[in-house]
Amino acid sequence: MKAFLMAAGKGTRLKPYTDTHPKCLIPIHGTPLLRIWIDLLARHGVSEVLINTHHHADQVTAFIDAYRPHTALALRTVHEPRLLGSAGTLWHNRAFVRGETDFLIAYADNLTNQDLAKLFDMHRGFRSMGGVLTMGLIRAPEPTQCGIVTLDGQGRIIRFVEKPEAPESDLANGGIYVASNAIFDYYGASESMPSEVLDIGHHLLPRLVGRMFGWPLDGYLKDIGNPDAYHQALAEWPAACDI
Structure with a gap:
């Protein structure tokens, strides 16, 4: 199993911490977030990961070079001088998978201890029902700030709205997916993508409604995208999570 780990963002909401560090290297009780991810991926059957870089890319590359001898996971980086967006990163590196x-x-x-093998297993079942992507779901305390899904009785996502004004539920996109290679068929008929930044939530997931399924994650997951969320995660992680 291979994985894309999106790590190139500027982390503007997490300032001032990201003025001097990339968001993916923010420490969780002394452990860089990226190390937590690498260890988690290796523990749940991922063999190779592609990590995109942009903001403070030299620090990310230096960390990965130093950590390679300590993991069985094959680590590959791709630098984006200009951010491509999450969906753009997938498209431009589709040869990786x-x-x-x-x-x-x-x-x-995201800070998580989710058992990713469970998500892989769920996707295999959903794939047999025509699913192209399985989305890990969380309960959102503020649904208007998230991508919100509506499910049918089989777990199929029949509606997806990014940051809806009037949310139909609090089931939100958790930012962890398992996808089949058929996902690239939903980028459109052209063999080359347009030049603008392409986002998974805004540009790709709406095209997959009816062909993607949702599964509520049963582990801890916290988006540490702003200082308040980061401090909350620091308080919760030791007590809530055994990794």
């Missing part, structure tokens, strides 16, 4: 039936997509600014 050529020949793979399924692969993982995750955002490195």
